[in-house]
Amino acid sequence: MTYIIRRTIGALLMLIVVSMMTFAIFFLVPRWAGGSAENLAARYVGRSAGAEEIAAAAERLGFNDPIWLQYWDWIKGVFVGSTYDLGTGPEACPAPCFGYSFISRSPVWPELVDRMPVTFSLALGAAVLWLISGVAVGVLSALKRGSIFDRAAMSIALAGVSLPIFFTGLMSLVIFSYQLDITAPGGAYTPIEDNPLEWAYNLLLPWITLAFLFSASYARLTRAGMLETMSEDYVRTARAKGLPNSAVITRHGLRASLTPIVTIFGLDVGLLLGGAVLTETTFSLPGLGKFSIDAIARNDLPQIMGVVMLTAFFVVAANLIVDLLYAVVDPRVRLS
């Protein structure tokens, strides 16, 4: 119990540090690079605005305040909401306020919520695929080390980790969608509650492409981990005491070699939930990744901040869940 509380507090502290760093980088780096409060404010009111108008906006939005005060205002907004005034009257931003975008003239949070289903469908679907296929191939390869299967699988896996996802994505779009016309051409997303079949049809190619990249690296990791554990003394002992081979593999080999995989899995899924930037761009899926790219293209700092914070939250949360699961599975973790 104390372990759970300690880990949760640790996770919260980390989120605070991440938010501080994100804030500092996005608000300080432009200054170091020569931007002023006015430059920042100009982003909010548009380039055509006059000098006084920009100065007034900078004052109203608090860009002249010390950085810690600006940060405090931002954090306060996340918990109690906040209002922004750009001269056209106050704009409400209810709690969880992750900032207010003056370019799209709306609070950031609802826009993030809008995009979440797309990214979640993409990331979770692919995660199931790659975890199953990657681990299965890795285990088989390790058990049949040196066989034709092992060599073929490892060559494909090596190629898989060496291929950038936008290249495999583009090539598979060209082949399977444009030339063979058996998968969706990308750009479309149907909510699962509207039509589950169409939902799956539209996501099939992105799932496979994304899962291929990850299962390649998971297969390599699993194989290396399995080979290492299978040569441990306790595995030999288990064999020596007459345990059937299947029990040795599953109960001793797999269990030990899967723990590092689960850690990485948590991190990967957490990062992907915050937006699969490259995959979403390649397949033009309107998820969080596409959202961040668009926000960056428009230089919409509040939106970028929001999406970075959301991703950090997912990663920290995924890590926490993995840690807590460990504590359940492995009693040693709780004591250390």
Next chain:
Amino acid sequence: MVIGPGTTVSDQAPAAPDPAEGPVPGKAIEGRSLGRIAWTRLKRDKGALGGAVVIILLVLMALFAPLIVKLTGSTPNEFHQDLLDETFVPKGTFGGMSLDHPMGLEPQNGRDLFAGIVYGARISLLVAFLATLLSVVLGTVLGVMAGYFGGWVDTVISRAMDVFLAFPVLVFALALAGVIPNEAFGLSGLSLRLVLLIFIIGFFNWGYIARIIRGQTLSLREREFVDAARGMGARGPYILWKELLPNLVAPILIYATLLIPTNIIFEASLSFLGVGVARQLEGEPGVTWGGMLSTAVDYYTLPHFMFWPGMAIFITVLAFNLFGDGLRDALDPKTR
């Protein structure tokens, strides 16, 4: 994937004298240095050797890019619109492949793809090498400090690693590259973009290396030879330089080699998303493989255009991965 060269590596001095020239040739037991053992192993690994050859060729291609493109007679920025038909598609098969243009031409403006690929190697390799160097230096210094000093130093550095691993690096890098204006830090144009890319990629990738080096240092610190040195009165700096660092060379080398391909893909991804190096009209052309791919997206009916830059990335990354895997197997016999 636990890579622990510690046991086999550390017991021998890395530069053990080679007594092969002893008085009784062939009869004396040969004491081979670690480097020599690794080299014999590496020589037997065909994949690693193939990777090394490709890497050398790529480096030569990057260095002598201006000479190589003279062979075919076109520079990357030269337009060959006379070779395009009225819809601005290259005449002839495979995107206008010919002796003068071995990889065909870019649609729309008819730039030579071969010249682009050759010049693209320059930015790809330069950014990847320097960013890796930065990560390795940061990761080694911080990892050794965390592992050696322990206590609060370790806590601070380890938390920092966690924070960096929780960051959505790609979004972050994208946003950073976006907020920095075209002239900053006394630099502008191509050189600013290059420095920026190197710093962003290098700065966000030190976490993995630091984590590995920290673990290695932790286990090395407790070993007998370090105790012995301490017992003889050696102090911190001596132990760090003469006892710990030589034993960390192997993991540093392995992870540096395996980080390069990751960074190549990272740079290509940033260029693909449009925030990498921009194409220049004069002087160094600033062509990148990722940038070529992102232009190719609009011409999906002409797959040759995305094929070449994609293959260039693939082959480069594959070569580094092959060589890195081979190096790991050679320096760390435990994985064999």
